[in-house]
Amino acid sequence: MIPISRRQGCFLLLGIVFLLIVSSSVVSTTAVVAGRNTNRAAITSLEDIPVLNYHKIDNYYHALSIPPEEFEEQMAYLAENGFTTITPDQLMAYLNYDKALPEKPILITFDDGYSDNYTNAYPIMKKYGFTATIFLVTSKIGQEENFMTWDQVRTMQKDGFVFGSHTVTHAALTKVSHEQAMAELINSRKELEQQLGVKSRFFAYPTGAYNIQSEEMVKQAGYRAAFTIRYGQAGVESNPYALERIPIFRGQHTFRSFFVRLNAAPVLERFGLIRN
Numbered sequence: 050m051i052p053i054s055r056r057q058g059c060f061l062l063l064g065i066v067f068l069l070i071v072s073s074s075v076v077s078t079t080a081v082v083a084g085r086n087t088n089r090a091a092i093t094s095l096e097d098i099p100v101l102n103y104h105k106i107d108n109y110y111h112a113l114s115i116p117p118e119e120f121e122e123q124m125a126y127l128a129e130n131g132f133t134t135i136t137p138d139q140l141m142a143y144l145n146y147d148k149a150l151p152e153k154p155i156l157i158t159f160d161d162g163y164s165d166n167y168t169n170a171y172p173i174m175k176k177y178g179f180t181a182t183i184f185l186v187t188s189k190i191g192q193e194e195n196f197m198t199w200d201q202v203r204t205m206q207k208d209g210f211v212f213g214s215h216t217v218t219h220a221a222l223t224k225v226s227h228e229q230a231m232a233e234l235i236n237s238r239k240e241l242e243q244q245l246g247v248k249s250r251f252f253a254y255p256t257g258a259y260n261i262q263s264e265e266m267v268k269q270a271g272y273r274a275a276f277t278i279r280y281g282q283a284g285v286e287s288n289p290y291a292l293e294r295i296p297i298f299r300g301q302h303t304f305r306s307f308f309v310r311l312n313a314a315p316v317l318e319r320f321g322l323i324r325n
């Protein structure tokens with residue numbers, strides 16, 4: 050990620066404040082309309098759900114590594130602002146069947162299954178009463194030092210954490226043969242079910258790469274939904290096999306970037322700027 054200079058940051062913040070002010074007037078207008086309208090679909094179309102995407106929570110100087118203190122700052126912000134974490138099942142029940150969600154729902158996800166998710170992120174999330182969904186590269190779990198063990202995964206599962214597939218070997222589905230892609234999808238799902246005793250229904254595309262063919266394969270392999278790294282919120286208009294997320298990166302001003310990326314998404318979407 051390109052570091053934001055102080056001046057650019059100021060402009061960015063001013064822009065966001067402006068958009069938030071404009072959007073709050075849009076919200077108050079639509080709230081009146083929604084109040085008169087008993088059609089729930091008209092209301093839900095306004096409520097897109099943020100899905101955060103993290104990778105590592107540690108002190109490596111890398112865009113995908115968020116230092117634990119900064120991760121805690123972000124979780125504290127979510128707690129102070131009344132966010133409630135939800136599961137992908139809750140998200141899909143809401144998007145497909147209009148099933149009610151708690152106030153200010155947010156889905157927090159991690160990709161790959163690094164051991165710091167257990168040692169660093171898990172205690173912080175527990176402290177704030179949050180859960181996450183972690184997409185595992187199944188061949189690395191319990192095999193590579195950097196990754197969680199299946200026992201750690203099961204411990205988190207008991208606390209309400211959900212585990213999905215991120216393939217067996219972290220293969221980008223668009224770069225391998227059809228047979229190989231199907232094997233990656235099916236075998237990782239089987240391994241997850243065997244290790245965790247529950248059906249695994251959610252998938253995240255390694256490297257974010259997907260196309261119509263890979264969406265179809267994910268569906269065929271028995272998954273209910275799949276997440277990309279395309280910036281945006283998951284809403285009723287989203288493709289369930291290409292759900293948007295809000296990737297969180299480490300930068301010069303990690304919290305500011307987190308704040309802007311989280312709060313700008315609904316505004317940008319309202320103005321049709323990030324979803325086609």
Ligand SMILES: [Zn+2]
Pocket residue numbers: 160161215219255256
């Ligand atoms: Zn990955």
